Amino acid sequence: MEKTIGVPSVSGMKGAFTDFAVGAGGGLLYGLARGIFGSGLLGSLAAPVLAGSIVKGARGTALATIAGFMLLAGLGGGASASASSGNEETM
Secondary structure, three states, X not given: OOOOOOOOOHHHHHHHHHHHHHHHXXXXXXXXXXXXXXXXXXXXXXXXXXXXXXXXXXXXXXXXXXXXXXXXXXXXXXXXXOOOOOOOOOO
């Protein structure tokens, strides 16, 4: 059984930083693709596919999968929890 919490190690921090850097790079690629293709349907589909194809391996698969999930989850999510009903007074 693998420990879920432990003492930080150099190799553990290196792995976490690598995951962070790949995630940041994937986010940058996603943002650039969204800027090129726009925020419409084409950009919403092309950006995660492009970013997922550039980031190789399981990380690229995860990036494209999560982006696709978030796209469709956002479409069916309904109203925002912070949406104002118009009855609140502002200070």
